[in-house]
Amino acid sequence: MTSVMHEDGPRGAAGMKRNGNASMRRLIAEGAKGPIGLVAALVVLIVVFSFLNPRFASIENLQNVLFQVSVPLILVVGATLVIQMGSIDLSVEGIMGAAGMAWILLSPNTRTMIDLGMWAWLIALGLGLSLGLMTGVIYAKLKVPSFVVSLGTWYVGLGIAILLYGNNSLPSLTSDALARWPTGLTLGLPHSFWLAAGVLLFGLLISNYTNLGRGLMAIGNNEPIARTSGMPVNVYKIGAFAIAGLLGGLAGILATMQLGSGSTDIGFGQLFVGIPAAVIGGTALGGGEGGMTRSALGVFLLIILNNGLVLAGVDPDYQSGVFGLILLIAIIAVAWPERGRLKVAK
Incomplete structure (x- = not known):
């Protein structure tokens, strides 16, 4: 009886907390090995595609790759935080559209003739944040599976985008400065990539140096222990979805700038880049494993693969099939050495 009371008391909880911290240190140490396989895969792709078409290794194409990688790199930061705690966020395309x-519509455009300046950014980002908060609250407080609630948020965001689009003419940017900003260069790199790199740094800081980042990993690794140790699990869950929503809003703004006009389906296909990139990077769908750097490498792998297939002259009718086959091989190649510890979502 004494032994049971001892384990259930504060000292027992402290012991579980120490075990959780030890597990966290082990996961971080093991995670450092993950990028080696991804870097090797990237090198192989670069060598192969450079051989197939020398244009692949040109400065112009490098800049093009960095331009293409910007939006999914922003999205994968939020996706990684959510997946690390054992959940999934399917709302990204709807949030981007909204x-x-x-x-x-609040920036210089051909329809409304309105220019709210930075307020346009704040309102759009606030909309993304609000949708993310809604997802997190319903998931954490009402215990609705993240798959279901985020799918609902996707359609809520899409509905907002359609209402804003209305039946009028297509809104296009009238500000050359805004339209050209994503492709402008600083130190030889596109502005859009610098923005994405800043977001990635933000994600790294949260993931590695804050209670939120460590808490999300602990929740994915063992939620009951996280709760027993006094961790504010629900707050962390809501926070992860809120950040994902905020970054989804930022990605929607950047993608709209890149396109130069508004579109309700501006985020089309992005969901199927962010989640596979995180998984390729070793972020287990069951939670508790993965990292921002590895997810970022996963994004680069997918974008380089797609870019290389185009330059290699693969028939557009076959590109999706070839891309899917190579993607499957890449996932197996990266995950196979870690198969003993990777979790699989049921």
Whole structure:
């Protein structure tokens, strides 16, 4: 009886907390090995595609790759935080559509002739944040599975985008400065990539140096222990979805700038880049494992693969099939050495 009371008391909880911290240190140490396989895969792709078409290794194409990688790199930061705690966020395309349409209608455009300046950014980002908060609250407080609630948020965001689009003419940017900003260069790199790199740094800081980042990993690794140790699990869950929503809004704005006009489906296809990139990077769908750097490398792998197939002259009718086959091989190649510890979502 004494032994049971001892384990259930504060000292027992402290012991579980120490075990959780030890597990966290082990996961971080093991995670450092993960990028080696991803870097090797990237090198192989670069060598192969450079051989197939020398244009692949040109400075112009490098800049093009960095331009293409910007939006999914922003999205994968939020996706990684959510997946690390054992959840999934399917709302990204809807949030991007809603935020992108809100931003362009409040910026210099051919329809409204309105220019709210930075307020357009704040309102659009606030919309993305609000949708993310809604997802997190319903998931954490009402215990609705993240798959279901985020799918609902996707359609809520899409509905907002369609309402904002209305039946009028397509809104296009009238500000050359805004339209050209994503492709402008600083130190030889596109502005859009610098923005994405800043977001990635933000994600790294949260993931590695804050209670939120460590808490999300602990929740994914063992939620009951996280709760027993006194961790504010629900707050962390809501926070992860809120950040993902905020970054989804930012990605929607950037994608709209890149396109130069508003579109309700501005985020089309992005969901199927962010989540596979995180998984390729070793972020287990069951939670508790992964990292921002590895997810970022996963994004680069997918974008380089797609870019290389185009330059290699693969027939567009076959590109999706070839891309899917190579993607499957890449996932197996990266995950196979870690198969003993990777979790699989049921």
